[in-house]
Every structure is written in structure tokens, then in C-alpha cells.
Amino acid sequence: MSAAAVTPPRAVTLAAPLAGVRVIEWNGSMSASFCARLLSDLGADVLKLEPPGAGDPLRRVGPFAPDASYGEDAALFAYLNHGKDSATLDPSCQAGAALLTRLIESADLLITSAHASRLAELALDGDTLRKIQPALVTLAVTPFGTLPARDASTMQADADTLAAFTDFTLTHHAGYAFHQARPVHAPSEQPPVACADREVALATGVAAANAALWGLLEAQLNGEGRSIECAELDVIAHLLIEPVADYGRGERTFSRRREELQGTEVAGGLIWLLPCKDGFVMISPREEHQWERWVELLGNPPWSCDAALCGERSARNENWMILQDEMSKWTREHSRADVFERAQAARVACFPVSGARDLLENAQLNARRFFDSWEGTRNTALSMPGLPFSLRTQSGAELPRARNVVSPRLGSANRAVFERHLGLSPGEMETLRQQGVV
The missing domain is CATH 3.30.1540.10 (formyl-coa transferase, domain 3)
Structure with missing residues (x-):
């Protein structure tokens, strides 16, 4: 009896863990965008709300893909937002806030970067929205989280201060830049700099995604939503393991100067x-x-x-x-x-x-099918970092890797969201467009 040829089993695609979870993303934060993208990677339906007209400012930040359509060629935007739907809406005005409130009725999670005081002013805070959707989870990703209550005369100053903070200033405020940029031979000539390659946004995005998963699980188990805050400052300070430990054991003199002949x-x-x-x-x-x-x-x-x-x-x-x-x-x-x-x-x-070329040619990363293929150009797909984990069941089903991903076109979901889902007429949509609401 001759042995039959053995055909290797085909990989079975794992059902997305967050299939059916509906997420609305309204933010101006790279951290929040990355958080929402990770949830999209896990199968959530993410609707990204972009400013009418120009859209997310990251659409105009390089590097840009060659031979791609204008507005769809920004690599960083594509990395943070592929897999999402895009609709244009300005919830900061009364009409826009009313439309967002209607969208909340069928949502499981709202991700925002707006300050708590602004959300309360628009009646878009978690407590108010849960009167409409009791199981709604709200996740605010901001530089500092909720600040202590202040009198009205200082609220605008607080808002201006928060707007001025960037990854660079946050890493210095948290002490992480000082810790990361030592030791050096000449501290006065070699000042600390910010984290490399958008580390703050990406680290905060991962932390925020973990928090969102906890909130969604709680809502699923108990039928009750939660308000979650994820502050970038908290995430950065959380990384300061060694300096805090050194201080705890009594060290009080900190210097960035390298001690000669101390070795490596x-x-x-x-x-x-x-x-x-x-x-x-x-x-x-x-x-x-x-x-x-x-x-x-x-x-x-x-x-x-x-x-x-x-x-x-x-x-x-x-x-x-x-x-x-x-x-x-x-x-x-x-x-x-x-x-x-x-x-x-x-x-x-x-x-x-x-370097970058070495990573793209890395045998281990390619064997793990780490890189996605961004179809952002007319002729040649470009490699893009993919999922930072693999997920496989005991039966062998796995979450897709080495995916083909695309950047969402600005407002491509407008008709589906506002006309088919909310029931607005074309005339109503045109009026809202002229008013700058959508």
C-alpha cells in the first residue's frame, strides 16, 4: 500500500476577538489614534471622526508614499488609522455634538482626547452619555488626565498650557528625558532630548488599548459602562523604574556626567x-x-x-x-x-x-509575517510594521498577519453613517456641509 501524499493543513483564520464591538474615535491625539487602531486590529469596527474639510492633520505629515493620491499618501496617518472607517464631523459645535450623541446610541466605546471640562460643556461626558447608552465605555487619552478643579479665571490658562505640551515637553516634565539621556561626558553641551520615534504616543496607545479592553470586558459582564482616563504623563512616569528605586534606597544626588573608566x-x-x-x-x-x-x-x-x-x-x-x-x-x-x-x-x-533596511530584510520578522503591506501607492505596495503579537488558538486558528492594509479616504463613510444609519436626507447633509458640521 503506497503512502498518500500529505497535504499540509491550511491556516484557519481566527474569528476576530472584538468582532461586533463598535468604537467611535474623536480625538486629536496620536496616542488615542494608535489605541483605536490596535482595537481595530483585534476586529473592532472603528469609526474615526475627522475635522470637516481638511481631516486629521496627520494626513499632511510626512513621510509620504510615492505615486499615491494626495491626501492618502501619508505613511504615519496610514499606520495609525488603517482598518478604520472615516467620517467627517465637528462635535465641538452644538449640531455636531447632537449627531455624535445619536451615534453613541449604538456604540460600545468612545475614545476621545478632549478635556473633561470640554466634554461636560458639550454634554458628551461619560455620565451624561451613559443615560443614553448604559453600557458605554468612555476612554479619554490626554496629556495629564483630569486636572484638579480650578476657578473660571484659570481654566483658559490651563487649556493653553495643555495645548502647548508635546512628546518633547512631556518627557522632560516626567523626568524621562533626563533619565534616558545619561550618562554623557558634557551635560551642559549635551542636553536631554525627547524619546525617539514617537515613543510616548505608541507606548500610551498600547496602555490605553489595554485599559479599553478592561472596560469593554466589565461592560460585557455587568452591563454597565465605565469612564477611563489614560494620561500620557502617567504612562511615561510608569517607565521610570530605576530612578524611583534609586531614590527609594536613599540616593539623592543625580548627575548625567559619565564617570571615566567606570567601564561598560x-x-x-x-x-x-x-x-x-x-x-x-x-x-x-x-x-x-x-x-x-x-x-x-x-x-x-x-x-x-x-x-x-x-x-x-x-x-x-x-x-x-x-x-x-x-x-x-x-x-x-x-x-x-x-x-x-x-x-x-x-x-x-x-x-x-x-537600520531600516536590515529590519525589512530580517529573517525572523519575515518568518513571523510581521510586516503588513500598505497599498497606499498605485504601483508598489510598501512594508509597514504590523501586529506586535501573534494570536493562535489550540486548534490552530490564528489572527491574520502580513495583511494588506489601506488608508481610509477622508469622509468615505459619511453616506453610510449619516444618511443610511442616522437617516439624514441629502438636503440635510448639504446644509450641514455648508455649516461646517460634516
């Missing part, structure tokens, strides 16, 4: 940044057995037998600069990939220092 002791082990033919690698033979395998990989050069230079870990820490020069003589003759693969085979901690 980081996270419990020595690390080196070594040049290669085509870039750099980081190497960290932390344990004695790792060090022995590392110098063996280097060919046991004569300097590796010098006990005073590198015989003990303390000696390696003291002579790290000399050792870096010696090890670099070998790594300069090899590519990053060669050093990385050899070190990994020898079970020595090592990784190449990667």
Missing part, C-alpha cells in the same frame, strides 16, 4: 559595540563560560592569555577599552551577519545593530 557594566554584564565590514554588532559575553567561547571564536589571540588584561571579569571591566580595540581587529574582517551567526552558534549573546 550594563544590566549585569559587560557589553561592547564592535565595528564590522558593514556596520556594528553588540557583543555581551557576560558569564565566564561565554567569555571563554568568545575568545575561542576569535582564535585565542595572545592578548586573551594575559590574566592582568582579561583573566577575571573585574579585569575585563577595567580594561574594556583596550579589549574593544583588540576584538575589533577580528570583527573588522567580517560582516555583521557572519559575526552574529558565529557568536550565536557559540552560544554567546550577540546581535547586529540594524
